[in-house]
Amino acid sequence: MSQQRRARIAVLGGGAWGTALALTALRAGHATTIWARDPATVEALNLRQENPRYLPGIRLDKGLVSTENLAEALAGADCILAVIPAQTMRDVLQEISGLLPVGAPLVLCAKGIERSTGRLLSEIAREILPETPIAALSGPSFATDVARGLPTAVTVAAQDPALAARLAGLLSSPSFRCYSSTDLTGVEIGGALKNVLAIAAGAVAGAGLGASAQAAMVTRGFVELRRVGAKFGADPETLMGLSGLGDLILTCGSDQSRNFAYGVALGRGDDLSGLKLAEGAATAGIAARIARENEIEAPIIEAVDAILAGRSTIREAVAALMARPLKSETDEDMGRAT
């Protein structure tokens, strides 16, 4: 879909993905303001066209504006991109309620499930901002690739098909292609759970268990992602798309993924403190709980949770996975995957 008129876009979050998405909005022709809470980041974005903390070494396009003032960032915005970690989303949405321009859609760009409640980010947003149209953006997209202008495709989902299509048109540019979807839940589940599976794949790599084990882990992990998705009412086709399978392919095999890198460190037995944001570490426990409470078979997600919680070692977890009762690879349970 072609680019739409010049709009005002507010991006909440001056991290790697917030900065990269702000660049895409700018490149799509929109007046774009980043809200960041860190004064040094605001100054670097405004005065030096760089974000040394989160995108070191990347020269940013001219024209990006940043502010520490939330009301200033949101004033007159036609669209708001929420790009802060999933576990902080509730607090930030509470901060912006009362400041949002009427009718301006909120696009959730974080990938995770709220640890304390098991809620998807769209559910939290609807709870706090009942009048605001809600959408989500997800898919295989490393911030550094996007900031460098490398070709990238993602999915933008909203329950209202017209809103999804409008946002896809608004945010697309020659190097950033947005597909639209009405399966908001599916897109959110895919993005949240692939992070947990990327930790599993990284742990297998870090523990030196081999490429074959890694492929098996990703494939069987994808079955679990589809099972959980089915329980939430996600369309299986969505999970086969950019936000499910696409993002798994990207993040389960690349050190560029912070979740994969976290898993590698876990597998090697390295110190995990000081690593970059790995959303899967926060989502694993709640994803495992959701699976248990809904009687969904999700042994890999449960293993990641058990390892992170110190209840199991990687070798014990892998041995337990290998010792599970033999079964058919596919059957009639949920999209034929078991």
Ligand SMILES: NC(=O)C1=CN([C@@H]2O[C@H](COP(=O)(O)OP(=O)(O)OC[C@H]3O[C@@H](n4cnc5c(N)ncnc54)[C@H](OP(=O)(O)O)[C@@H]3O)[C@@H](O)[C@H]2O)C=CC1
């Ligand atoms: N990086 C990527 O390639 C991609 C990331 N994502 C998703 O985007 C989300 C954000 O990731 P990303 O930008 O990479 O993370 P970063 O760690 O790079 O940046 C996080 C940003 O959020 C800010 N922040 C953290 N907590 C709060 C808070 N309580 N209130 C306000 N601001 C806060 C940080 O501010 P401060 O510096 O002050 O701490 C920082 O600006 C994650 O859910 C991630 O999964 C999705 C696709 C790609």
Ligand SMILES: O=C(CO)COP(=O)(O)O
């Ligand atoms: O979600 C991402 C790419 O699509 C980024 O992955 P990481 O958060 O693992 O770096």
